[in-house]
Amino acid sequence: MNERKQIKAVGMLSGGLDSTLAVRVMLEQGIQVTALHFRTGFSYPRRDRETGAPLPSDAERAAEMLGVPLEIIEVPEDYIPVVLHPRFGYGSGMNPCVDCRIFLLRQAKAWMETHGHHFVLTGEVAGQRPKSQMRPTLKTVERESGLEGYLLRPLSARLLEPTIPEQRGWVDRGRLYAIEGRGRKEQIALAAEFGITGYAQPSGGCCYLIHQTYSRRLRDFLDREGEEALNAAQAQLLAVGRHLRLESGRKVIVGRHERENDYLESCDMPGVLLATPDHPGPVTLVPGEPTREEIEQAARFTAGYSDGQDEPAVRVEVRRGGGPVEVITVKPLPREEAQALMV
Numbered sequence: 001m002n003e004r005k006q007i008k009a010v011g012m013l014s015g016g017l018d019s020t021l022a023v024r025v026m027l028e029q030g031i032q033v034t035a036l037h038f039r040t041g042f043s044y045p046r047r048d049r050e051t052g053a054p055l056p057s058d059a060e061r062a063a064e065m066l067g068v069p070l071e072i073i074e075v076p077e078d079y080i081p082v083v084l085h086p087r088f089g090y091g092s093g094m095n096p097c098v099d100c101r102i103f104l105l106r107q108a109k110a111w112m113e114t115h116g117h118h119f120v121l122t123g124e125v126a127g128q129r130p131k132s133q134m135r136p137t138l139k140t141v142e143r144e145s146g147l148e149g150y151l152l153r154p155l156s157a158r159l160l161e162p163t164i165p166e167q168r169g170w171v172d173r174g175r176l177y178a179i180e181g182r183g184r185k186e187q188i189a190l191a192a193e194f195g196i197t198g199y200a201q202p203s204g205g206c207c208y209l210i211h212q213t214y215s216r217r218l219r220d221f222l223d224r225e226g227e228e229a230l231n232a233a234q235a236q237l238l239a240v241g242r243h244l245r246l247e248s249g250r251k252v253i254v255g256r257h258e259r260e261n262d263y264l265e266s267c268d269m270p271g272v273l274l275a276t277p278d279h280p281g282p283v284t285l286v287p288g289e290p291t292r293e294e295i296e297q298a299a300r301f302t303a304g305y306s307d308g309q310d311e312p313a314v315r316v317e318v319r320r321g322g323g324p325v326e327v328i329t330v331k332p333l334p335r336e337e338a339q340a341l342m343v
C-alpha cells in the first residue's frame with residue numbers, strides 16, 4: 001500500500017482559488033484531506049442574485065468539486081474577542097487578519113489532534129497581502145497557532161523552511177510551489193492545469209470586516225453601545241440596511257430591499273418596527289426602547305424612503321413587539337436629509 005495514502009491533512013478551505021488549489025496539490029500527492037471551514041459570523045452568506053435564496057457556500061462548492069469531506073465549524077461568539085482586541089492590529093478596515101488566522105489555525109490544530117490528522121495546510125501565498133501574508137508574519141502565525149512545523153503552505157512552500165511533512169517525506173517538496181506576491185497569474189495557470197473552473201474570488205472578499213462601510217458601522221457601534229453589546233446577532237445586523245443615527249444617539253435601520261425588510265422583521269431584535277401600509281417601502285427597525293419623538297423621526301425616514309416620498313403626508317404603521325399596531329401620519333423626510341445622518 002502507498003504509505004502516503006495514510007497521511008491525513010486538515011485543509012483550511014475558504015473556497016477561493018488559493019485554498020482550492022492548495023487542497024488539490026495535496027490530493028495530487030495522495031494525501032487524504034479533510035477540509036475545514038469556519039463561520040466567524042462576519043461573512044456574507046451567498047445568495048441567488050434574482051431570488052435571494054441561500055446558495056451553497058464557496059467552501060461547499062469547492063469541497064464538492066475537489067471530492068473531499070468538509071466540516072463547517074461555527075465560531076461566532078468565540079471570534080468576537082479576536083475582532084475587539086487583536087494583538088497584531090487591524091488591516092485597512094476592522095479586519096484583524098493576523099489574529100484571525102492564528103485563532104482559526106488554533107481551532108484547526110485542536111480538530112487535527114482530536115481527529116487523528118497529521119498536519120494542516122492553507123492556501124496562503126507569501127507576500128500576497130500587505131500585512132498578514134508577508135514572510136515574517138507567516139512565521140508568526142505558524143508559531144502563535146501552535147502548529148510550528150505542522151503548517152504547510154503548498155503554494156509557497158518552496159520559498160519557506162521545509163515543514164515536518166516535507167522532512168519526513170509525507171509530502172514531496174519538489175512537487176510543491178514557489179508562488180509569491182499579489183499577482184494571480186501562476187494560480188490561474190495552475191487552476192487551468194488541474195481543470196479547476198468557476199472558483200470564487202479571493203477569500204477576504206466575503207468578510208464584512210474588510211469593507212469600509214461595515215467597519216465604520218462597527219466602530220460607531222462600539223463607541224456608542226460598548227464592546228459588551230456586540231454579539232453574533234448585532235454583528236449580522238450591522239450588515240443589513242441603511243444605518244442612521246438620530247441626534248439623540250438612537251440607531252435607526254432602514255431596509256433597502258425585500259430581503260432586508262424580511263430580515264429586519266424576523267430578526268427578533270427588541271425594538272420598534274415601522275412600515276408604510278399605503279406605499280411600497282422599507283421596513284425600519286429602531287432597536288431598544290425609543291421615545292415618542294425618536295419613533296416619529298424614524299417614521300419620517302421610513303416615509304421618505306417609500307414610494308410615498310413626494311406625498312405631503314404618509315401613514316406609517318408602528319409595531320412594538322407583538323403588541324397592537326399603531327398608525328401615525330408624518331411628512332416624509334427628504335432622502336438627502338436622511339443621508340446626512342448615515343453611519
Ligand code: SF4
Nearest residue numbers: 095096097100204207
Ligand atoms: S479577511 Fe476577514 S476572514 Fe480573512 S483573514 Fe482577514 S479578518 Fe479573517
